[in-house]
Amino acid sequence: MSELLSLLVAVPILGALVALAVGYSFERLAWPLAFVTSLGHTALATLVAVQVYSGGEPLSYAVGGFRPPFGIELVVDGLNAAVVVLVAVVALGVLVYARRAGPHSAAFYTGYLLLVAGLSGMSVTGDMFNLYVFLEITGLTAYALVATGDDGRSAVGALKYLLVGTVGASLFLVGIGYAFVATGTLNMADLAEKLAGVGYGSTLVRASFALVVTGLAVKTALYPLHTWQPEAYASAPDSVSALISALVSTVSAYALARVVYSVYTVDFLASVAYAREFVLVLAGVSIVAGSVLAVMQSELKRMLAYSSVSQFGLVVAAFAVANEAAVTGGLVHLVGHAVMKGGLFLAVGAIAARTGARYVGEFDGLADRAPLLSAALATLSLSMVGVPPAVGFVGKWYIALGAIQAQAWPIAVVILLSTLLTLAYFLRLVERMYFRTATTTETPADSPTGTGAAAVADGGNTDDTDDDRPTLGRGDDADFGGPTAGMVAVVVVAAVLAVALGPLVSTFEPLLEPTLDLLLQP
């Protein structure tokens, strides 16, 4: 049954090729093909996860029949089974949304499926160099997808993303190089043993840890290394920002956890005290700085991007605290954040399709014009703040609990503080939507910096979105109107999931426990 693991990567690549070949001559067929592929991928991922959680044993597959320490190994255990399912489900959801909203070329769907393949590969691989290759596949497709917007802004955003992302991946590669020089192996499980053999005091091992963590921190967009992220998210088409914000940083953060626990192991963290402090400080600064920067934004997609910087700081802090409660919280928040942030980007896109509002100032009285979307947006925002019983609360609760158990008081304080800041930037949105009426002052539509309190002029529920605003990635659809039922449905499903996943965590936790026992054993 472990052959399924290779299919997780192979199916999206195959689907991408078919979508490209067929879509080249019959563009209408590109979306259905991508959808069928994504559906199949979701089924596969679910099957794998059910097997892992019911069997309690990790699945492992040797690629090409070469035995693991020498060949490439694919592994799925309790930690990444959840990530695999998350990748498949979010990709499917965003694809449904992209049917009307997104760019419509066959090339877009090819890139989309290749990105899913890269992300799945990162999630299942058990080999360090293979992880680098999938990291770059993910990166390359993400740069290309960001650039699918139809104006120059997205090209600039994508180039910036490419330059910073490449440096991150290169640092990761140097880190692998150091570990390889120290041990002569690239398999994660094998590395864990041999690194311990070399000794955690070795400069080579410590340097490799620092480089690998820094490289992945660039990809995860932790604070001083996040500079690519706001521009990339804000300039990409809505469906792309949703997909990338929900998955790319998420899977990079998972990779960070995987590398820390499976390669360097908790022993390393315990014996090299400043390694743990380095990660904790990086994460703590990221939590606060991301929130503060988010409060300062007027463009909604930028605000959400900076909010991601803060939330990933939270996740990485949880992984660095490294006790059972914190890691559970980290994983829950990883999954929950993907659902919430993806949903938020989709909701913002759908609202922009109906009213043209892309700036916080334009959200006055939105609840009257788009009640369902506003409700979904408000639900997702509150969940992100951490209002029980939503999944945002449960994740933060476990992380805070873990931090307190580990007596990492600064982190516990920072979590509380960031919750208040998160409240600050989301609440002003909710307040504008529900407690203000739309003003009728005209905003000059050609000034994207029009940050005033004025709303769009045509306050009614009309379909003519203003043409002067960057209409990202929806150029070629002549009969583009407000959001379709499908788009709204996806947003609502995300909002419902954000609330419903919270109570489900208590049933998920026992399933995770055997894996954590294995990973966190001293």
Next chain:
Amino acid sequence: MIAEILLTRYNYVVVALLLPIGAYMMIENRNLVKKVIGMNIFQTGIFLFFITSAYREGGSPPIVGSGGEGATYVSPLPHVLILTAIVVGVSLTAVALALIVRIYTEYGTLDEANLREVRADE
């Protein structure tokens, strides 16, 4: 002492020079194409590091039958890895150049400072 290091470890010295040169070019150069060249130099430094790590004193090329009985071979694995990394680097450069072409058609400039000015009026 320093002369000895330069003579025996010159590969590492080159690596240690290439990485900061590439990084500096990416950060400091205003021309977008030169930024991409800087990125390539940065990556080349890493490639050299891996190749150096494969070297064995007196080793033969890692080809079956080339060294005879009991010969020492240079480690083949880093070469294979770097071949992959080079392919990745080429694809990255291709994507970057494609983006630069689009930026040029859109804004008519490749200078970072000019670009910022043009985009401020957007």
